[in-house]
Amino acid sequence: MGNVIEIKGLTKQYGKHRGVKEVSFAVGQGDMFAFLGPNGAGKSTTIRCMLGLIRYQEGSISLLDNRYPGQRETLRHIGYMPSETMFYSGMKVKDVIRFAAEARGVNCDREAARLCEALEVPLQKKIEELSLGNRKKVSIVCAMQHEPELLILDEPTSGLDPLMQDVFFGLLQEANKKGTTCFLSSHVLSEVKKYCRNAAFIKEGNIVTVDSIDNLTRSNLRQVRIVRNGREERFSYEGNVQELLGKLQKMAVEDVLIEEPSLEEIFMHYYEEVQRSGDMEA
Secondary structure, three states, rough: OOOOEEEEEEEEEEEEEEEEEEEEEEEEEEEEEEEOOOOOOOOOHHHHHOOOOOOOOOOEEEHHHHOOOOOOHHHHOOOEOOOOOOOOOOOOOOHHHHHHHHHHOOOHHHHHHHHHHHOOOOOEEEEEOOOOOHHHHHHHHHHHHOOOOOOEEOOOHHHHHHHHHHHHHHHHHHHHHHOOOEEEEEOHHHHHHHHHEEEEEEEEEOOOOOOOOHHHOOEEEEEEEEEEEOEEEEEEEEEEEEHHHHHHHOEEEEOOEEOOOOOOHHHHHHHHHHHHHHHHHH
């Protein structure tokens, strides 16, 4: 199987402001791939370059193995969900969804109805009456209703309540099992660990690493918050949890919270280990 997405040396600068620099990674056919990084890292810039929404200065981008003649025909086989969706405010939801299908020249009534039922989309409301979460649902339907070969989703779960997040990922998994390649940007580690198989991590416009989710999140790193003598202390801990609990028992701790580190903390910890390894070999 070939690569559905292949990016080599992508560079996009906004004048003096940072964009992305020499970004390279590939996404294989049928993958559930996460594009990870903190806000402002370059995720949306990369995605917009992929879709031809903005021009870039250097590098190359191949989508769907260049099987289709021209960008317009390629985009017919892609579903895109931007992080911030704008619709014609005076239109009803049902008309927006139909308009999105007609723009691609396809009839998606059956699949659209299935998606709308699963996501509890308020079809009769006008776009201007919708909450952020309901606008997200409309965007999901517009991206998925034509059953594309490739789904590109930019921060798809922001604004969705936890129940709808589970429904959304259930729909995504169904599409993936049917052969759709899913590429989603996110800064939410829990959903990435649960659903994705491979990932690229971008920070400050540069790719830090590309690997399987299992390898990237195998660290035993934990963030620990304790309260003793009325004062709060925070520290990172990597090692056996039972040993940590034994140490905490001896510290007269009044309260404790042990949690998974943030996405950036895990990946920067990983990156620092790679750097140390490189320094030792040099």
